[in-house]
Amino acid sequence: MADAKVTKLFDEHEIAGRVEEIAGAAVDRLSRDFLIVGLLVGSFVFVADFIRALHRIGCTPSVEFMRLSSYGHGKESSGTVRLIGETKLDLSGRAVLLVDDIVDTGRTLLYARDLFREKKASSVLTCALIDKPSCRKVAIDPDFVGFTVPDVFIVGYGIDYAHQYRQLPFIGMID
Numbered sequence: 001m002a003d004a005k006v007t008k009l010f011d012e013h014e015i016a017g018r019v020e021e022i023a024g025a026a027v028d029r030l031s032r033d034f035l036i037v038g039l040l041v042g043s044f045v046f047v048a049d050f051i052r053a054l055h056r057i058g059c060t061p062s063v064e065f066m067r068l069s070s071y072g073h074g075k076e077s078s079g080t081v082r083l084i085g086e087t088k089l090d091l092s093g094r095a096v097l098l099v100d101d102i103v104d105t106g107r108t109l110l111y112a113r114d115l116f117r118e119k120k121a122s123s124v125l126t127c128a129l130i131d132k133p134s135c136r137k138v139a140i141d142p143d144f145v146g147f148t149v150p151d152v153f154i155v156g157y158g159i160d161y162a163h164q165y166r167q168l169p170f171i172g173m174i175d
């Protein structure tokens, strides 16, 4: 798999442009100092760029991460979302922007959004770098989306396949 072929879909320049655009859209719907909760591991590069784009337009978000899992080592979702380690995050009364790398079936985003509502966040908006709407199995669509793609397997820009490819500066698909 380390030598699987990766086809570039979005280069660094395109990603940077979209990140700025999403930041602008998010600011229009959130107060200056909301809380970003990124889902590990895949969103870490996106969150890192996103918070700096937000800074450039005057936002002062707090940033936290949480780890969920629905994928094993393969390319297919297990269909069950688990929280790995309870989060101690106090979300009570907070305006939260939940950030994930990819929305596929939608189960992860739905699970996290419901969890944040249970934790009494005052609002929960959702943001995904990549959306695969044709793969949806549950009714949820992210409020902000970087790129919409068909049913392909994405790697790069923080997103892995069996622990590889996170370091790629571009977003690609694997065959």
Ligand code: 5GP
Pocket (backbone or CB within 6 Å): 042, 070, 071, 077, 100, 101, 102, 103, 104, 105, 106, 107, 108, 109, 152, 153, 154, 155, 159, 160, 161
């Ligand atoms: P969902 O719960 O929506 O089915 O899946 C969401 C999670 O599955 C994403 O956060 C991501 O970690 C993983 N995932 C979904 N599609 C892909 C993909 O194309 N490539 C990789 N590497 N992970 C994916």
Ligand code: MG
Pocket (backbone or CB within 6 Å): 039, 040, 041, 042, 100, 101, 102, 108
């Ligand atoms: Mg994920």
